[in-house]
Amino acid sequence: MLEILRKLGFPTVSASTQGPEIDNIISLVHWLMLILFVGWGIYFIYTLIRFRASRQPKADYQGVKNHYSTYAEVGVALVEVALLIGFAFPIWASRVNDVPNSLDSIQIRVVGQQFAWNIHYPGPDNIFGATKVELVDEAENPIGLDRSDANAKDDVFTINQLHIPVDRPINILLSTKDVIHNFKLPEFRVSQDAISGMEIPVWFKATMTSQEFLETTKGTARDGMGFEIACAQLCGLGHYRMKGYLTVHDDIGYQQWMSEQQEYLLEELSDDEDDWGDDEW
Amino acid sequence: MSDNHHHQSFWTKYIWSTDHKVIGIQYAITSLLWLLIGFGLMAIMRYQLAYPGTPVPFIGNFLGEGGILPAEMYNSLGAMHGTIMIFLGVVPLAFGAFGNYFVPLQIGAVDMAFPKLNAASYWTYFLGSVIMVTGFFVPGGAANSGWTSYPPLATTATMGQTVWLWGMVMLITSSLLGSVNILVTVIQLRAEGMTWMKLPIFVWTQFITAFLLLLAFPPLEAAAVLQLMDRIIDTSFFMPTGLVVSGEVLPNAGGGSPLLWQHLFWFLAHPEVYVLILPAFGIVTEVIANNTRKPIKGYKSLVYAMIFLGFMSFIVWAHHMYLTGMGTTIGAFFQTTTMIISIPSVVILTALLLSLWGGSIRFNTPMLFALGFLPMFGIGGLTGLPLGLAAADIYLHDTYYVIGHFHYVVAPGTIFALFAGIYYWFPKITGKRTNETLGKLHFFTSFVCMNGVFMPMFITGLAGVSRRLWDGGESYAHAAGVFQLNEFMSIFAWLLGVSQLFFIANMIISLRSKKTGEINPWNATTVDWTDTSSPPLGHGNFETVPTIYRGPYEYSVPGAKSDYLPQSNKG
Numbered sequence: 001m002l003e004i005l006r007k008l009g010f011p012t013v014s015a016s017t018q019g020p021e022i023d024n025i026i027s028l029v030h031w032l033m034l035i036l037f038v039g040w041g042i043y044f045i046y047t048l049i050r051f052r053a054s055r056q057p058k059a060d061y062q063g064v065k066n067h068y069s070t071y072a073e074v075g076v077a078l079v080e081v082a083l084l085i086g087f088a089f090p091i092w093a094s095r096v097n098d099v100p101n102s103l104d105s106i107q108i109r110v111v112g113q114q115f116a117w118n119i120h121y122p123g124p125d126n127i128f129g130a131t132k133v134e135l136v137d138e139a140e141n142p143i144g145l146d147r148s149d150a151n152a153k154d155d156v157f158t159i160n161q162l163h164i165p166v167d168r169p170i171n172i173l174l175s176t177k178d179v180i181h182n183f184k185l186p187e188f189r190v191s192q193d194a195i196s197g198m199e200i201p202v203w204f205k206a207t208m209t210s211q212e213f214l215e216t217t218k219g220t221a222r223d224g225m226g227f228e229i230a231c232a233q234l235c236g237l238g239h240y241r242m243k244g245y246l247t248v249h250d251d252i253g254y255q256q257w258m259s260e261q262q263e264y265l266l267e268e269l270s271d272d273e274d275d276w277g278d279d280e281w
Numbered sequence: 282m283s284d285n286h287h288h289q290s291f292w293t294k295y296i297w298s299t300d301h302k303v304i305g306i307q308y309a310i311t312s313l314l315w316l317l318i319g320f321g322l323m324a325i326m327r328y329q330l331a332y333p334g335t336p337v338p339f340i341g342n343f344l345g346e347g348g349i350l351p352a353e354m355y356n357s358l359g360a361m362h363g364t365i366m367i368f369l370g371v372v373p374l375a376f377g378a379f380g381n382y383f384v385p386l387q388i389g390a391v392d393m394a395f396p397k398l399n400a401a402s403y404w405t406y407f408l409g410s411v412i413m414v415t416g417f418f419v420p421g422g423a424a425n426s427g428w429t430s431y432p433p434l435a436t437t438a439t440m441g442q443t444v445w446l447w448g449m450v451m452l453i454t455s456s457l458l459g460s461v462n463i464l465v466t467v468i469q470l471r472a473e474g475m476t477w478m479k480l481p482i483f484v485w486t487q488f489i490t491a492f493l494l495l496l497a498f499p500p501l502e503a504a505a506v507l508q509l510m511d512r513i514i515d516t517s518f519f520m521p522t523g524l525v526v527s528g529e530v531l532p533n534a535g536g537g538s539p540l541l542w543q544h545l546f547w548f549l550a551h552p553e554v555y556v557l558i559l560p561a562f563g564i565v566t567e568v569i570a571n572n573t574r575k576p577i578k579g580y581k582s583l584v585y586a587m588i589f590l591g592f593m594s595f596i597v598w599a600h601h602m603y604l605t606g607m608g609t610t611i612g613a614f615f616q617t618t619t620m621i622i623s624i625p626s627v628v629i630l631t632a633l634l635l636s637l638w639g640g641s642i643r644f645n646t647p648m649l650f651a652l653g654f655l656p657m658f659g660i661g662g663l664t665g666l667p668l669g670l671a672a673a674d675i676y677l678h679d680t681y682y683v684i685g686h687f688h689y690v691v692a693p694g695t696i697f698a699l700f701a702g703i704y705y706w707f708p709k710i711t712g713k714r715t716n717e718t719l720g721k722l723h724f725f726t727s728f729v730c731m732n733g734v735f736m737p738m739f740i741t742g743l744a745g746v747s748r749r750l751w752d753g754g755e756s757y758a759h760a761a762g763v764f765q766l767n768e769f770m771s772i773f774a775w776l777l778g779v780s781q782l783f784f785i786a787n788m789i790i791s792l793r794s795k796k797t798g799e800i801n802p803w804n805a806t807t808v809d810w811t812d813t814s815s816p817p818l819g820h821g822n823f824e825t826v827p828t829i830y831r832g833p834y835e836y837s838v839p840g841a842k843s844d845y846l847p848q849s850n851k852g
């Protein structure tokens with residue numbers, strides 16, 4: 001079934017550890033749907049032909065006398081129970097209860113806003129600096145990070161650029177500055193609403209790097225296009241263009257990227273303290 | 282009984298009438314016009330989806346610079362398409378029009394229990410619907426936060442949202458007036474002998490629908506008033522602390538919860554789904570029994586399944602909210618109730634399918650629409666299964682898969698049933714027949730086009746493409762393989778519009794045709810056909826109020842002379 005769905009447009013790759021589980025339940029439930037639809041469909045078409053008025057001028061008051069349909073209804077109920085207990089509940093429990101703690105995982109704050117994704121890394125101290133709404137400056141400091149807080153000194157933030165390492169649990173602490181958004185990574189089967197006033201964790205583990213993913217897309221319609229962050233909840237007139245990019249590195253690549261960010265940060269902070277300013281020279 | 286003797290002016294007879302039949306027709310004409318307008322909004326959106334950023338032909342100049350549909354207006358059209366189709370189109374047609382006209386007739390009542398309340402209900406609806414569309418003419422355009430109007434987006438949206446909320450308050454008030462009326466009418470005004478288990482299924486569906494409206498709408502009315510206050514006087518029922526919109530800290534005091542709105546909204550909006558589908562079941566049941574010439578299989582199980590469905594519809598609402606951060610216990614509860622509610626739906630569909638077996642099936646226009654309803658509603662129902670399982674919903678949530686799912690339920694589902702009802706009861710209302718050739722053309726073209734529009738949505742949905750995207754997903758990589766389907770769907774959507782011309786032509790031609798003089802052209806059993814005078818019916822409906830002796834579907838009774846025995850036949 002998964003192969004059929006993939007022919008129809010379902011992603012051929014699932015790039016996270018929970019991806020295959022979710023694909024599995026989608027595939028199973030489509031089997032149930034297909035069997036029911038084909039079964040009903042055959043009965044329906046046969047009945048319409050067999051009992052058309054020209055062939056069956058007088059109707060039978062009793063109609064169906066057997067109980068096969070009751071068995072079918074009980075069957076549907078049993079399959080649904082199996083889907084719930086065997087698949088749906090465990091997947092959901094793992095999603096909600098197995099959120100990794102800050103020692104085992106990479107913690108990243110993602111703050112949605114109309115119409116961009118702010119990505120906030122805690123830096124080497126692994127502690128997020130304080131943020132304050134009064135400090136929000138759309139151009140310079142979109143998340144309102146308070147650099148005077150000791151924990152904030154090494155914090156890094158980017159806009160629409162999420163970088164993560166492969167094979168490490170990633171814990172996204174998801175929130176929003178303004179309206180509700182939805183943080184969706186289609187290839188990872190990850191999707192979570194960012195609800196105003198709440199911070200909600202959503203975790204996953206990437207199983208392939210962007211480089212490996214790009215290999216799989218060669219020759220397809222999305223050749224050369226890497227992982228993206230989609231907004232999947234209407235958030236205003238720019239909703240359609242609220243797109244971010246996700247890069248999955250191998251471990252070394254991620255370390256490199258992070259140290260580059262630290263260097264940029266140091267330059268930026270020293271620029272701010274430099275009375276002369278670079279522009280004049 | 283007919284008290285048509287005294288002179289009535291045009292105004293008292295057709296405009297300020299308290300006759301349930303006139304009010305039913307008022308509802309029917311108004312809601313059909315809204316359906317056409319709601320469809321028109323979608324036809325514009327589909328142009329933008331098929332050819333993003335290119336000027337819309339013919340009407341482009343009214344839309345925006347260079348004839349291109351602006352993104353904010355796209356959002357307005359989307360929100361208003363949903364609102365108009367549901368609250369101004371389908372519900373008033375299914376419940377207001379069909380319920381008003383045929384519930385009293387089918388139970389042998391001379392009118393609704395509260396005729397003046399009935400007129401008040403229609404006029405409140407009319408006023409609400411006018412208010413709703415005046416949104417298009419205020420600064421910033423009509424409501425543009427989706428028909429779901431989630432805060433804080435809706436709270437911070439342009440003025441159209443305030444208009445939307447006032448409109449909703451009126452529409453809900455109208456529904457409450459209408460639902461009380463149907464409930465009291467069915468409970469109090471059944472003819473002698475019309476026991477509960479002799480009620481036609483159509484009456485049962487309207488009765489249950491009225492209960493759903495009565496119990497589900499008040500929370501949304503309250504919620505709409507709260508959102509109005511958040512917007513107008515900066516209260517914070519749905520607004521948390523510390524929001525920054527476009528660089529400005531919002532003035533609301535904070536402390537509210539946007540999730541509260543979602544709960545209140547879906548507490549209405551899930552029963553609303555059954556408000557949309559139950560009257561359709563009712564109409565389809567009447568048409569199928571009549572055109573198979575045999576009783577419905579399992580009348581009682583059908584009734585109990587519908588009551589159970591109505592009850593369950595109140596405890597599944599949060600399956601629209603799996604991705605709001607739901608925990609395991611609540612998640613398990615709502616997934617379980619959602620799977621449970623699929624069982625009565627399966628029972629109902631099975632009963633209708635089994636009713637065909639052994640019949641002598643006449644393929645007239647109403648029957649074609651009723652038969653078309655079955656597999657289309659089947660697809661709509663089945664595609665609800667993966668969405669009801671939270672794990673599968675993680676991926677499919679808010680994609681085109683959802684759009685395909687509920688459109689199959691409502692468009693080729695409910696709207697087909699409503700067409701079946703219009704063709705079926707047209708002779709009762711007018712005393713004239715509709716044209717069968719035009720009717721069949723209408724059915725087959727609509728059937729093909731509906732599937733052409735909605736089937737590809739499952740494919741784009743499986744690819745992960747989100748709904749409500751102004752560019753149809755063009756800028757997203759995951760849409761690259763399926764984006765071209767948008768044009769295909771749009772073409773079928775426009776053709777679907779063209780095929781409704783068969784319906785409009787049929788109505789005009791049939792209304793201008795001669796009366797046939799037939800009282801019961803379909804040889805039906807229910808008293809709306811057998812005991813009324815020749816149409817159009819006067820105020821009072823029946824020459825002699827019938828007494829009921831039989832069940833509603835006594836077709837092809839062994840040993841009977843004719844192949845149908847009216848409910849009022851003492852025999």
